[in-house]
Amino acid sequence: MAVDPITGADTASTGGIYSSTPTRAPKQSLDSEAFMQLLVTQLRNQDPSSPMDTNQMISQTTQLATMEKLTSMDTTSQEGFALQMRQAAAALIGHTVSYLDKSGTAQTGTASSVSYAGSVPIVTIGDQKIALDSILGVVSPAGTGSGASGPTTAPTA
Template sequence: MAVDPVTGASSDTPSVSGIYTTQPTRVPKQSLDSEAFMNLLVTQLRNQDPSSPMDTNQMIAQTTQLAMMEKLTNMDSTNQENFALQMRMAAANLVGHTVNYIDKDGATKSGLASSVSYEGSVPVVTVGDQKIPLDSISGVVSPTPAPTV
């Protein structure tokens, strides 16, 4: 009877391979981040041919590309945060104004915006008893000032 030195299983009886009862699964990343680029660079350095090492100019160029990618990623997240803040500010400024919106049936309606909720990714404006997402509001009317006597 032959025994596999890695798994300890004999070739006569089928069994689960290795120490795992189920095969471990690896979820692949859907995007490249700085960690992935750094791993690639380190792997490239480890596996380079000692008789012809990597050109230092190439290494500097790759490091620069990594730094640029990190900065662009940071700028993207900052832009997303700024956009979310702008949406919140725009929604807050609607309170007390008459707004036009498109309801679930596709009809255009209007009403007075009384409050705003920031629970979801898109602010929700309350008009009467309706909860209207900010991106469904199609117009705003300034409140008329009270007449002075």
């Protein structure tokens, strides 16, 4: 950071690439970095005549490790759910589906393609682009052998 020797002002914040002092938005959740900063600050500011109990330090580092694993599991779970949504959307292609249109009315049509551009897959039904979570139900196409022709009965002797 360059400081003007005359005024003592930070030249990066008064001129240069910033027109105003850059501000950092506060985080709304604690992550491992914040947790570690708190632990280091606690260790730096402890009373030398009464240092932190070893059990407390182990407990806090265990909490940090637990938090990191939970964060990892959450990320893995979200990725798994996204994959399941993609698979479910792809399985709809060629099937007749019912869905809610933009006005909230139930409609029916055949799914022809899927887009994964957003966080929720978009299924193309006719000329409509419908989010996967707006699809109400699926009907297998006729002649697929999945019971569409009705129940069969065994011949009697």
